[in-house]
Amino acid sequence: MEHLIFLHGALGTAHQLEPIANALKGEHQNHILTFSGHGGSEIPSKMIISNFAEEVINYMDKNNIQSASFFGYSMGGYVAMYLAINFPQKINALATLATKWQWNPEIAKKETAMLNPEILKEKVPAYAQSLILLHSEERWKSLLSATSTLLTDMGNAPPVKNEDLEKVTIPVMFCLGDSDRMVSLDETKETQGLLKNCQLSIISSTKHPVETCNIIDLTKFLCTFFGIIL
Template sequence: MDLNTKIKGQGFPILCLHGHPGSAASMSVFTNYLSQKYQTIAPDLRGYGKSQCQQNFEMREHINDLTTLLDKHQIDRCLLLGWSLGGIIAMELALADSKRFSGMVLIATAAHPLSSHPRPTRQDLLFTGIGGIINYLKPGWQWNINTFGKRSLFRYLVSHHSPESYHYLAKEGTPAYWQTSKAANTALSTAIRQGYNRLDDLHRINIPCLMLSAECDRHITAYSSQKTAQHLKNCQYKNYPQVAHLFPWEIPDLVLADIQKWLDQFRFGKE
């Protein structure tokens, strides 16, 4: 599939992969910064954003799409950066062709993802819908955050209910949610039901890796992220306290500083 793709900057390429629901636009917290020194390539995955797909597909087709994308742009070597589902796909790409990738940044993800998310109540769904609509129309409004946001499912996505994180939710999270196709939802739920687990295969990945997780992540627990990091041969791991699954939107400056420190350590593209 010919994926809709946003390319920014010049330099050593970084393939930036969004989560579920998500889109290339929802990776701006990374691409706006990293494109100052690198070339960032952020596609809408199959069934997401403007890469619409109505027919059912399996998760492995993401790998074929992305391999085709790299070939199209004649990218023989690059870095991987994946958030949530994007991190799982990044690991799958590295397992499929490790020689093509120089390193990997994994964010709120796991090779055997475990969730501690409670079953949503009717009030959760109602308050999430109302709060999401109001936030889309008036991003970061403190009254809405206090009245609906903190009492909705947003409380499992962010711990710092700051106007900044709610601006990200309005500008990038809500549009990505509405643009996620039924086929994409089906593909992910099928993989989860089948018990996705690639921990035993991670020993085949030898490239440098950075794993970042959140203490309060209920979607993909910090425990499962840490366990993944332990199975990777060359992985640095950091767990941020008092933040949740969308922590790059809660503490963007800290996250970007840690990624930059890791990039500087290995001098990718300069070896």
């Protein structure tokens, strides 16, 4: 493996994945991307999974990366799977953490209910403040709105469909925290069963937020999966 590309989750940035990337420093080259609209950058007119995937392809082309292995956290894993389906020549292997695969209007409505900035400031002010620090005072509310639209669109027309997953042949590993309340073990196993070459690893003492990840556990699984020698 020459290149390992890291993709962050919704409302995240590359900065959040640096501890994981730093724990996986081997002979390969790590690349940590930040999607458009995140990290204080200008919010795109339309935030959709296919555009994020195009950003990854553009990055690879610009840096002369013919193909790479991927680690995607939450939405980042979803984007990477979209790449595996639509650009199979670009992706060699894929590991995900805490990615939600099953989307419909009801699920999207539930997930977007927590993306109201005023509710966040009242109910979880520390999280609201962290979003301001990540994405700027000027743009964090706009990012919440754009993300809400993105998730609603995913619920109405999932970019990754079950029949698409059945065509994926690259090695895949789903990682899931044992205390994740957003992504269930049952739905993860259901999606795992659609893939030809997918394994499941449970990360101990880990909730959904990537900051809670047991990096020692995760690193062990990722090194084995990707064949990384530290």
